[in-house]
Amino acid sequence: MRNYEIAVVLHPDLEIDLATTLEKIENIITKNGGKITKKDNWGKRKLAYKIKKQDWGIYVFYTIEIDPSGVAKINQTLRITEEIMRYLIVSVENIRYIQISRETESNIGRLIKRSRT
Numbered sequence: 001m002r003n004y005e006i007a008v009v010l011h012p013d014l015e016i017d018l019a020t021t022l023e024k025i026e027n028i029i030t031k032n033g034g035k036i037t038k039k040d041n042w043g044k045r046k047l048a049y050k051i052k053k054q055d056w057g058i059y060v061f062y063t064i065e066i067d068p069s070g071v072a073k074i075n076q077t078l079r080i081t082e083e084i085m086r087y088l089i090v091s092v093e094n095i096r097y098i099q100i101s102r103e104t105e106s107n108i109g110r111l112i113k114r115s116r117t
Contacts, residue, residue, distance in 0.1 A: 001067060002067070002068060002091060005090050006078075006088070007059070007088045008062070009047070010059075010085065011054065015058060018058065028074060028081070033067060034065065034070055035065045043058060057086075
């Protein structure tokens with residue numbers, strides 16, 4: 001099991017009946033073997049650029065645990081879901097690795113500077 005983050009931008013007209021759409025997304029995740037560990041609803045926000053002729057979107061973020069094979073199934077299902085304007089699935093392990101690498105590089109840079117003085 002790996003950790004992933006899913007960012008979803010929903011159509012702004014769904015603000016009235018958001019619960020059913022969120023339940024639909026959560027069912028997609030759980031039916032494909034995922035476990036939702038955190039859900040963060042940012043609400044309606046202005047988009048940086050128009051998506052499907054819309055200036056606004058509802059942002060929802062999920063942190064999930066799932067096998068990599070299940071991610072492909074979720075990806076296919078979210079792609080054809082009408083309520084979703086955009087989505088992004090990111091592996092959290094890759095993000096942590098990049099952060100650790102940057103911290104290590106900055107620490108090495110400090111050590112080099114100290115050794116020169």
